[in-house]
Amino acid sequence: MEQHRTVTATGGLCAKCGACTVACPVFQVTGREYHGGRGKLHLLARLDPHTASATYAEILSRCLLCGACEAVCPRGLKITDEIARARAQLSRRAGEHNFLRFLTRQALAHPGLAKGLGTLLRLAEKLPAESGLRLRLNLPAADAVTAKAPPTPGPVDPATPLLYFAGCFATHLQPEIALATASLCRKAGQPTPVAARGQGCCGLAAYAAGDLDTAKKLACRNLEAFAGSEAPILVSCASCLSHLTSYPALLADEPEWRDQAIAFVARLREFSTLLLAGLAxxxxxxxxxxxxxxxxxxxxxxxxxxxxxxxxxxxxxxxxxxxxxxxxxxxxxxxxxxxxxxxxxxxxxxxxxxxxxxxxxxxxxxxxxxxxxxxxxxxxxxxxxxxxxxxxxxxxxxxxxxxxxx
Ligand code: SF4
Ligand code: SF4
Incomplete structure (x- = not known):
């Protein structure tokens, strides 16, 4: 009977109900049990990522970390955390970013991807050298020239009523989003949001690739950038916001950062929710x-x-x-x-x-x-x-x- 049980790394017990499988967008197109949350948990409970094969890594990579599986799981199992943790262990086994290398190899080997990848790389050329997204794509440093200059970042002043986390895209690739966000806030009777100087990539790309060390460094840099104020922080990118809210879990083993991360998350404001409060x-x-x-x-x-x-x-x-x-x-x-x-x-x-x-x-x-x-x-x-x-x-x-x- 024991071999039929799936127990997660944190002690959760899968009910094998299959709700997560049906909800998984990858399963919906492949029909493969091992691509859904239940199948991945089954593998994770039985194979050690430190010693598992390339096939195992490949299966783990077939996940968007979208959270659809967790949303329907009656046991509340943290499926994406389990997958991300296993990816990090794969990386450690190789001594470098094994999972990332796999991603890059797949991307570059696929001929049909040329157009989309080219577009992405052209966009990514505008990223600064320190951007986590640039690092994830293994891009060389390049001088960034954007169509419009993003709002000038400012120091975090305790009197500033609203701060702004723009993320890589609105900062470097489409600053019009940051400018429109500031304009909308003014029109909606909200203070003009100030982009805190020193902020950077949220770290989601690093986290998804299993590079937890980089993800933690990026998180700490953002915590420092927004320290010295209790003002709310407007975030105009949904994925950045989602990852920013995970900082307390990411830094759970870093006592000097954990409390700061919890306070930081309490200050985050989602774009449409904040605007709705002020817009007639x-x-x-x-x-x-x-x-x-x-x-x-x-x-x-x-x-x-x-x-x-x-x-x-x-x-x-x-x-x-x-x-x-x-x-x-x-x-x-x-x-x-x-x-x-x-x-x-x-x-x-x-x-x-x-x-x-x-x-x-x-x-x-x-x-x-x-x-x-x-x-x-x-x-x-x-x-x-x-x-x-x-x-x-x-x-x-x-x-x-x-x-x-x-
Ligand atoms: S997080 Fe991964 S396993 Fe879960 S539903 Fe999304 S793609 Fe499927
Ligand atoms: S929804 Fe939860 S309990 Fe049901 S099979 Fe998936 S992981 Fe297991």
Missing amino acids: DQTTDRAPQPPASRQRVLYHDPCHLRFRLKITEAPRTLLGRFPQLQLVELPHGPQCCGHGGLFHLAHPTLSAEIRDRLLADFAATGAETVTTTCTGCLLQWQQGLAMTEHPSRVMHLALLLDTLLP
Whole structure:
């Protein structure tokens, strides 16, 4: 009987109900039991990552760390933590970033990826040398020139009422998001957010690759950057926000940082939730518009926001306050886009299959615009719609709403 039990590293007991398997976007396209949460836990309980084979590492890599499995697990098992921990052990066995090497090799060996990878690398060329994302892609240092300068970071002054964590994308690749976020805050009666000087990559890419040492260093750097204030911290990227909230767990074994991490997380504010608090209902002082004249908009739920932070209503409520917009939904409900950070580089075919299921549903909505707050999702949507020559546009929520508010 013992061999049929699956006990996690932290002592949790899997009920083998299969709820996580059905919810897993990777399982949904491969149909392989070992790609779902239950299957991975089964392997983790039986094989030591320190001595396991390349096949085992490959199976572990087939996970977006999306959290869909955890959200439905009746036992509350921390499946993504188990997978991330095992990835870190694989890295340690090799003495360097084994898992990352695997990701990079897969990405570069796949001929069909050239266009998307080229786009990503061109974008990533703008990342500064210290960016965790640059390190994860093994890119050389390059002089960054952006179309627009991001807001100038400032020192953390205890009197500053609102601070800003921009993340790599809004800082270096599309500073328009940071500028629109600041503009929207002003229009919504919120203080202008100040980007704290010294902040950097949130560390999600390092964490997903099993490089916990780098993930911890990046976390500590951000804690230092935002120290000296108790002001709330606005985060405009859903994936960054999700990872920032994991700092206490990441630093649980670092007593000098743990309490600081807990206090830091209490100050984090999700983009749409913060704006909703200050933004008046734009529909109340305007005549209702007929549906035909409204812009049809799909809000895409980033998995990190939906499953980890359980924020799904605030963005929709926010969009619903704009009479120019008609919010539409996918016929089968929200779905993963298949990006998963480095997952789409390591497994381009799988990533595209997950994305194409989403795009097939999207076609039925008739939406002219897709909006979201996760930068990985934005890239995935942009690439998918471009490849299918779909005319819809993709915009970060800040950019969309800033164009609508006077
Ligand atoms: S985190 Fe997502 S991709 Fe990974 S096993 Fe769970 S549901 Fe599947
Ligand atoms: S949902 Fe939870 S209890 Fe059920 S099979 Fe998956 S991990 Fe096990």
